[in-house]
Amino acid sequence: MSDADKWRWIQTIFTFGQPPTQDGVDRCAAFENFCLHAGSSWRDVELVSEGISVTGTDGSVETFDHLFIGCGFSMDPRGRAELAPLADHILKWSDVFTQPDDYRDDWLITYPYLTKDLRFIEKTPGAAPVLNNIFCFNYGATVTNAHSGASLSGLRYGIESLVHGITYALWVEDEQHHFKVTKNWKDVDTDPTKLMSRLWKLAQGGGTLSL
Numbered sequence: 001m002s003d004a005d006k007w008r009w010i011q012t013i014f015t016f017g018q019p020p021t022q023d024g025v026d027r028c029a030a031f032e033n034f035c036l037h038a039g040s041s042w043r044d045v046e047l048v049s050e051g052i053s054v055t056g057t058d059g060s061v062e063t064f065d066h067l068f069i070g071c072g073f074s075m076d077p078r079g080r081a082e083l084a085p086l087a088d089h090i091l092k093w094s095d096v097f098t099q100p101d102d103y104r105d106d107w108l109i110t111y112p113y114l115t116k117d118l119r120f121i122e123k124t125p126g127a128a129p130v131l132n133n134i135f136c137f138n139y140g141a142t143v144t145n146a147h148s149g150a151s152l153s154g155l156r157y158g159i160e161s162l163v164h165g166i167t168y169a170l171w172v173e174d175e176q177h178h179f180k181v182t183k184n185w186k187d188v189d190t191d192p193t194k195l196m197s198r199l200w201k202l203a204q205g206g207g208t209l210s211l
Contacts, residue, residue, distance in 0.1 A: 003097050010143050011103045035062075075110045075140055089128035091121040093143055112136055114144040117165025118158070133169065137162050 001009070028034045040058040047053075051065045077083035077090055094109045113121055118141055120131040137149040137158060147158040171178070181188065 004100075006143065006146070007093075007097065007099065007108075008103055010146065011099075011105045011108060014105065014108065073139070075107070075112070077112075083134075086120075086128055086131060086134075089123050089131060091123045095123055108143055111143040112140050114141055115165070116145065117161050117168065118145060119165060119169075135162060135165060 025036070028036075037056055037058055037060060040056045040060070042054055043057045044055040045052065045067075046055075048063065051063045052067055053061060053063050054067070055061050077087040083090070091113045092109070093111050093113050096113050097109070099105065099109055114136055115121060118135045118137050120134050120136055122128050122131050139148045139150045141148045141154075141158065145158065145161065147161075148154040149158060149162075
């Protein structure tokens with residue numbers, strides 16, 4: 001699809017959110033003190049003598065001794081030690097796409113803009129060519145490729161793009177060597193008996209093998 005169509009789909013899908021798995025809900029529901037507040041978020045949090053008081057938008061007030069808070073994640077490559085030195089060179093959606101007013105998302109616009117085989121792209125061609133050898137198979141691939149390595153469905157449909165991209169990159173990098181060998185195929189000793197004989201002697205303690 002075009003970038004505009006990709007953006008429209010992904011931005012809309014992300015507004016729906018993603019519920020927890022049924023297995024996860026069932027495991028929590030096994031505890032008598034479990035309660036699910038569907039469609040509700042937090043309105044207020046206060047430290048009280050009994051613990052931590054949480055007021056929900058549904059009007060409920062509960063007190064807890066511990067809170068486990070999931071607050072999302074960032075797409076800033078500076079947060080990764082291996083990518084931080086290259087962060088300023090990675091092309092992002094904000095560098096190539098102007099989001100329409102009716103489909104705005106200031107988080108998705110920070111995602112990396114990838115190739116179809118999940119490689120990073122340089123913001124300025126030639127400034128950081130090593131990015132062409134780095135594949136992004138995680139949630140960062142979602143906007144460009146509609147899948148990621150962060151879920152089972154992402155693995156199912158994304159692994160083909162990843163494998164194709166890696167094998168293609170390896171082939172192109174060594175293509176001249178492969179062609180040279182193929183062009184001079186008549187000079188290549190393809191008789192397996194000589195190699196097997198040398199391997200047999202080596203197995204019997206008859207010296208070293210040099211290839």
